[in-house]
Amino acid sequence: MPVLSGASNVRLVTVKDVSVKLGGHQALNNVSMSIDKGEIVTIVGPNGSGKSTLLRCVIGAVKPEIGTVLKAANLKIGYVPQSLAIDPTLPLTAGRFLSLPHRRPSKAVADALRQAGAEDIADRPMSGLSGGQFQRVLLARALMDKPDLLILDEPTTGLDQPGSADFYTQIEQVRRETGAAVLMVSHELHVVMSASDRVVCLNGHVCCHGSPEIVASAPEYRALFGTGTHGALALYRHEHDHHHHDGDACDHDHSHLESH
Amino acid sequence: MATPVTTTIHTSKATDMFDDFLVRAILAGIGVSLAAAPLGCFVVWRRMAYFGDATAHAAILGVAFSLAFGISIFVGTLAVALAMAITVTTLAGRGYAMDTLLGVLAHSALAFGLVAVSLQHGIRIDPMSYLFGDILAVSKSDLVVIWIGVIGVILLVIWRWQGLLTSTLNPDLAYASGIDPKREQLVLTIGLAVVVAVAIKVVGALLIGALLVIPAASARAVTKSPEAMAVGAAIIGAASACGGLWMSYTMDTPAGPSIVCVAAVFFAASNLVARIALTR
Incomplete structure (x- = not known):
């Protein structure tokens, strides 16, 4: 519909x-x-x-x-890939990930995370997220544009x-x-x-x-x-x-x- | 009256020279470390350590060409390193087994290079100085070339940083954002070739890979963002260059390997610090 x-x-x-x-x-x-x-x-x-x-x-x-x-x-286009293998040698917080490829103010990052249902995890490293949080961060990044x-x-x-x-x-x-x-x-x-x-x-x-x-x-x-x-x-x-x-x-x- | 004056002039001249070659060496070492740091991070993140080695080893072939055709060593090594890097990138896109391919290409280029150098009759050159570097023989014009290359590479990486980082994470994410990951790969390839060309005199072809990877890997343990890791790698690299030269000066050890030794100590130390911080 x-x-x-x-x-x-x-x-x-x-x-x-x-x-x-x-x-x-x-x-x-x-x-x-x-x-x-x-x-x-x-x-x-x-x-x-x-x-x-x-x-x-x-x-x-x-x-x-x-x-x-x-x-x-x-x-x-906002794209959410099937999987994203981040090399453990690459230090990356969820917030920094959302600022790729365009730099974003931290408020915009927080808003996108909230919209994707992953509030307050901007400072967490991507490697430390649960499967569900990880997918939501991918979704949040796709929503940034x-x-x-x-x-x-x-x-x-x-x-x-x-x-x-x-x-x-x-x-x-x-x-x-x-x-x-x-x-x-x-x-x-x-x-x-x-x-x-x-x-x-x-x-x-x-x-x-x-x-x-x-x-x-x-x-x-x-x-x-x-x-x-x-x-x-x-x-x-x-x-x-x-x-x-x-x-x-x-x-x-x-x-x-x-x-x- | 005249004698002491002459002596003074003589001494100060000697001091100048002495200062100069060490200062030049330090400036060369710091410069190369600064350019190698961000590229080294990408080499680590993209798991292409072998790629850096292959490019560096091919540079020896570049030295041979430069001597044969009477062109500058910088131009010769840059051209061959670039050709090697582009060949590897192209073949990788066609699904060859990467580590085998690099093993073949890197060592063949090194061997051909060494043989070609040995065939240069009439020119006395010591292949050792290109394998292990000759940082204490860096001239003023070398320094100019090195720093032009270094600043060029740093500006290039800063300009393309976001695109490079996105492509490194996932090529499809880059495509979806309108970034061509192949172009970013080319940027990285060119940057690496320039670093190899300027670093061959400083640490030599065999240890360029170490200068790329070790500072970046050391910085990883103590940083939480890609930018911090790149800056950390630059600081650790520059400190390694200074420490290595000091070690070489005081203990009469070869300069290039000494720099890499100090970097390795930094790697062990930063990982130890990170472990201790983690257990607290």
Whole structure:
């Protein structure tokens, strides 16, 4: 459901007929997709299906062999990488990390940390943060530029179930507060299905795309995710059949765990 | 009347000369340490210690070329160090096994360089002075070249600092912010080549790597930000240069290795201090 009325048609990124070869392997084959202002688009797909490569095309780290990636003029992108291995020889506090690549006043740093749900840790070394705090600091850094588009590559890798649920809630909140569009890769299908406006199912090529409902019922999607999706699908229907409050969230997690 | 005056002049001249070569050596040592410090931090953070060695070892080949073609040693070593660094960077991007590749390139360049130097008939040069440096023979014009290089490198690193740091953390973070990490890598490569070219006379090709890595690693133990680490490395490097020269002067030890010995003592000391502070 688009949040920003009127502004929702502004196209931020258009990926058109993109093919990428990485080390002799065809990572992306004739992929097209787009992101509009304010929407949440999730890319799902099995390992090695080119999800990260597609994101890296959008940020400009990978140049497509064929095809084009068009970005709106002056588009500001906030990027949260899948992981960030900081060498132990590099002393870096969370606050200093947020001042990369542009120096920021400490108030702006504190604000971004608060917005990402990681208050009062600006002076802590990055190496001393918990997994959840670390991901939030990555998110805070991505928010520093007041981005039009937030790109997240499996942002909850290494977080436990509650931690990951918290993190997605945080992203949803950030989207509400800033109006930034979100493009993310995720493995957590139940979250994807409940929180996305559109889903792109990728396996080298675009298998199917559209609203979560359409994608979930597409035979291509079922073929890819097989039995593993049954629980998530059931949960997804459950979530959408019933309007739920915060208190219901526990039931969701519970039923999801049972479904595994 | 005339005799004492002459003696005085003679003595003061001797004192001047004596002062001069030691002062020149100290200025050269401090200069190289200041430029090596921030680059050394990046060498440590990016785990490219071998890369510094390869570039430095290739410089010997540069010495041979300089002698053969009658160009300045600085220009020759700079050119070969740069060529080596760019070759390594390019090959690394193509997925070669890095440590093997560097092992092959670094030692081959060193060996070819030494052989090429030995083939220079008619020119008497001592390869030892390029392997271990000859800081006490630094001339005034050497000093000018060294300090121009040093100031150039420091300005370059300060100018590109934020981009370099972002690319070092993660190339994709850099791309997303509109920074080209390959360009930053090139900045680092050029800076390293310049440091190698100016440092070969001071510590020699074999110990340039030590001057890059040891002060930075020593500063790591006692600092909490990248900037503090770079400044700390500069201070430790400069102190090592002074201490090493003093050691060389008082104990008649070779200057380059003495500087590295003092730096190694700093490394042990700073890590010890950090350990003690941690257990308190």
